[in-house]
Amino acid sequence: MSEKELIIKGLTRRQFLALSGATGAAALLAACGAGGGSGRTLKVGLVAPITGPLAAFGEADEFILGQVREIFSEGIDIGGTIFPIEIIAKDAESDPNRAAQVAQDLILEDEVDLIMVHSTPEINNPVSAQCEANGMPYISTDAPWQPWYFRDDLPSPEAGYSWGYHYFWGLEDVIRVFLELWDEVPNNKTVGALWPNDGDGLAWASPQGFPPALEAAGYTVVDPGRYENLKDDFSAEISLFKEQGVEIVTGVMIPPDMGTFLTQASQQGFNPKFFTVGKAALFPTTIETLPDGLGEGITTEVWWTPTHPFVSSLTGQSAAELGAAYTEATGKQWTQPIGFVHGLFEILADALARVSDVDSPEAIRDAIKATNLDTIVGNINWSTGPVPNVSKTPLAGGQWQAGSDYPFEMVVATNTSGVDIPITGSIEEKSW
Amino acid sequence: MQWINTLVQGILLGGLYALYGTGLSLIFGVMRIVNLAHGDFIMLGAFMSLLVTSMLGLPPLISIAIVVPVMFLLGFLLQRGILNQTIGKGLMPPLVITFGLSIIVQNVLQMGFSADSQGLDAGALETASIPINDQISIGIMPLITFIVAVAVLAGLQLFFNRTKVGQAFRATSDDPETAELMGINSRQIYALAMGISFAIVALAGILLGIRTNFAPTDGPARLIFAFEAVIIGGLGSLWGTLAGGIILGLSQNIGAQINPTWFQLAGHIVTLIVLAVRPTGLFARTRDS
Numbered sequence: 001m002s003e004k005e006l007i008i009k010g011l012t013r014r015q016f017l018a019l020s021g022a023t024g025a026a027a028l029l030a031a032c033g034a035g036g037g038s039g040r041t042l043k044v045g046l047v048a049p050i051t052g053p054l055a056a057f058g059e060a061d062e063f064i065l066g067q068v069r070e071i072f073s074e075g076i077d078i079g080g081t082i083f084p085i086e087i088i089a090k091d092a093e094s095d096p097n098r099a100a101q102v103a104q105d106l107i108l109e110d111e112v113d114l115i116m117v118h119s120t121p122e123i124n125n126p127v128s129a130q131c132e133a134n135g136m137p138y139i140s141t142d143a144p145w146q147p148w149y150f151r152d153d154l155p156s157p158e159a160g161y162s163w164g165y166h167y168f169w170g171l172e173d174v175i176r177v178f179l180e181l182w183d184e185v186p187n188n189k190t191v192g193a194l195w196p197n198d199g200d201g202l203a204w205a206s207p208q209g210f211p212p213a214l215e216a217a218g219y220t221v222v223d224p225g226r227y228e229n230l231k232d233d234f235s236a237e238i239s240l241f242k243e244q245g246v247e248i249v250t251g252v253m254i255p256p257d258m259g260t261f262l263t264q265a266s267q268q269g270f271n272p273k274f275f276t277v278g279k280a281a282l283f284p285t286t287i288e289t290l291p292d293g294l295g296e297g298i299t300t301e302v303w304w305t306p307t308h309p310f311v312s313s314l315t316g317q318s319a320a321e322l323g324a325a326y327t328e329a330t331g332k333q334w335t336q337p338i339g340f341v342h343g344l345f346e347i348l349a350d351a352l353a354r355v356s357d358v359d360s361p362e363a364i365r366d367a368i369k370a371t372n373l374d375t376i377v378g379n380i381n382w383s384t385g386p387v388p389n390v391s392k393t394p395l396a397g398g399q400w401q402a403g404s405d406y407p408f409e410m411v412v413a414t415n416t417s418g419v420d421i422p423i424t425g426s427i428e429e430k431s432w
Numbered sequence: 433m434q435w436i437n438t439l440v441q442g443i444l445l446g447g448l449y450a451l452y453g454t455g456l457s458l459i460f461g462v463m464r465i466v467n468l469a470h471g472d473f474i475m476l477g478a479f480m481s482l483l484v485t486s487m488l489g490l491p492p493l494i495s496i497a498i499v500v501p502v503m504f505l506l507g508f509l510l511q512r513g514i515l516n517q518t519i520g521k522g523l524m525p526p527l528v529i530t531f532g533l534s535i536i537v538q539n540v541l542q543m544g545f546s547a548d549s550q551g552l553d554a555g556a557l558e559t560a561s562i563p564i565n566d567q568i569s570i571g572i573m574p575l576i577t578f579i580v581a582v583a584v585l586a587g588l589q590l591f592f593n594r595t596k597v598g599q600a601f602r603a604t605s606d607d608p609e610t611a612e613l614m615g616i617n618s619r620q621i622y623a624l625a626m627g628i629s630f631a632i633v634a635l636a637g638i639l640l641g642i643r644t645n646f647a648p649t650d651g652p653a654r655l656i657f658a659f660e661a662v663i664i665g666g667l668g669s670l671w672g673t674l675a676g677g678i679i680l681g682l683s684q685n686i687g688a689q690i691n692p693t694w695f696q697l698a699g700h701i702v703t704l705i706v707l708a709v710r711p712t713g714l715f716a717r718t719r720d721s
Contacts, residue, residue: 052547052649053647055547056548056549197693224692226693228696231695231696233442233445233684235437235438236685236692239438243434255549255647256549256646256647258645259644259645260645263559263573263643264571267560267561267571267574268561268571269561285548285550286548289553289645290645291551291554291555291559292556292558
């Protein structure tokens with residue numbers, strides 16, 4: 001009874017907000033007045049962590065923005081009218097409160113037509129919540145879909161959200177990938193877990209996350225419990241892992257903690273066969289800075305590489321060409337977020353071209369929802385996802401190995417994603 | 433046997449915390465300034481060493497010879513140029529200025545070095561250890577860190593007790609007005625104190641950088657351990673800071689041994705207990721009012 005009431009309440013609230021959003025857009029239109037032959041400027045907000053601890057995720061934004069601003073400089077053709085596009089990029093400063101604030105500014109002050117947001121639940125979730133509350137269409141990526149979908153403001157799991165669409169992989173994929181990596185080298189199936197007390201750590205350690213799945217696959221899980229990030233000492237975890245005979249260490253760590261753990265493990269004579277972590281093992285610079293070659297052999301999930309068999313619908317570049325363009329422009333080794341940030345703009349261009357009425361947020365939302373596009377990160381189609389509002393991208397398994405162009409290069413070693421991602425090497429055995 | 437290992441690792445970790453805390457304790461002891469940018473200056477030291485090692489190809493431990501004097505000078509100039517203007521104007525102005533410095537240092541480091549996490553490469557030394565038996569092995573770097581902390585404190589002790597300048601430090605700390613009457617330039621003493629604090633911070637930063645990865649925004653998280661070491665040990669007490677660091681490291685490791693999630697919690701609780709039972713810390717020597 002009370003649950004039913006809640007849903008009804010939720011519906012009226014959302015309807016009300018949708019209505020107020022539409023009124024806002026109408027007011028905006030009136031304020032702008034009728035233009036000349038071409039359409040009014042469409043404003044697109046982009047929220048990402050450009051500075052702060054998560055800044056590595058936003059590092060490719062400048063390059064991608066440069067690329068797409070050039071492409072969009074002539075505007076976009078919607079139903080025969082050319083609409084100029086303005087992209088307003090805002091820095092979330094790696095801070096959830098700041099992310100919500102800049103989203104609000106984009107909606108209320110810049111009066112954007114839609115918002116795109118990327119990287120980690122800490123940024124995506126507050127921005128998404130603002131968009132939902134204000135009836136603002138938005139696209140989100142670069143965070144496993146569960147922490148994004150199962151937010152506090154989810155009206156009901158079946159109905160999903162009214163305004164936002166997310167594309168990425170999920171916990172079920174990263175679990176599958178880690179298990180297939182561990183099958184590559186014989187081991188005693190005892191896993192030591194390092195899941196911190198943050199958004200990612202809690203999701204990975206939850207009953208929807210790793211522990212039950214690993215146990216179902218015949219693994220013993222040694223979980224010392226949630227630790228606080230930026231910990232200077234892992235002796236207790238290491239002695240527990242040694243005592244329990246752990247041969248596989250997994251987790252979702254931040255880079256300094258990965259460094260501390262690996263160094264101490266090595267000092268204290270703990271030599272697992274696998275060190276398989278998410279997040280910290282993402283960026284090549286982190287692997288390089290680990291002491292004494294400890295970074296070599298670390299295994300992790302692979303969401304995007306220049307060897308992925310995809311082509312950009314926006315520039316016609318292959319994944320390899322996009323990666324090479326990034327390296328040429330910045331002098332840096334490619335990173336995984338490049339493809340996903342580029343993908344945001346592919347979806348943007350594709351969806352806007354199909355909008356029936358640019359002054360209706362509902363029409364923009366419906367155009368995003370109807371997307372069925374082959375992008376640089378794979379096919380994006382929100383009608384085939386595991387839940388409404390989510391489209392999944394393929395996930396493979398990889399290992400950091402000594403490279404020829406760079407100190408360490410990511411080798412794709414396993415792939416059961418169902419999408420044809422080329423295998424570029426096999427797992428090299430290592431004992432830390 | 434596992435417990436002995438816990439105690440050994442806790443004591444060694446205490447050396448690092450003592451290095452974090454010593455500079456903080458020193459400048460509070462001498463001029464009653466709380467430096468909120470202390471943690472960020474630890475990062476500055478680490479990044480400066482990164483710059484020196486990558487430009488000159490020196491090992492990080494050798495970079496100490498360059499980074500420590502440069503940081504000393506920086507601290508000296510900071511105190512002379514900025515913080516001395518706030519002396520005698522209450523607790524707030526230096527607090528606000530160092531808070532601002534904290535933000536500036538983080539963002540300048542990020543502009544210069546990007547947000548990537550970095551590490552100082554000390555080669556095999558980083559993972560080398562002395563195995564005592566199956567359960568216990570002592571890492572060389574934690575051991576070096578501990579020895580450096582003890583050496584720094586012994587050096588400061590000698591400096592305060594045996595040198596004229598050291599006596600001037602103590603006199604200024606006890607009573608700046610009377611010290612000035614005796615011909616001591618307290619502003620110069622303050623600048624020297626900040627310089628020494630920065631030199632120690634540089635050491636802490638370099639040793640931290642060898643121990644683990646670091647990023648421009650890691651400073652504030654380090655600051656809290658510096659504060660806790662100082663609070664436990666007692667404000668202004670040098671050896672108290674070492675004791676505070678060791679007690680903090682031990683309580684964290686003992687807490688973690690009981691339940692790994694209690695690592696930080698145990699340290700915070702011990703700090704709170706000390707604050708409740710002995711607000712001046714266990715070995716306080718300076719008294720306010």
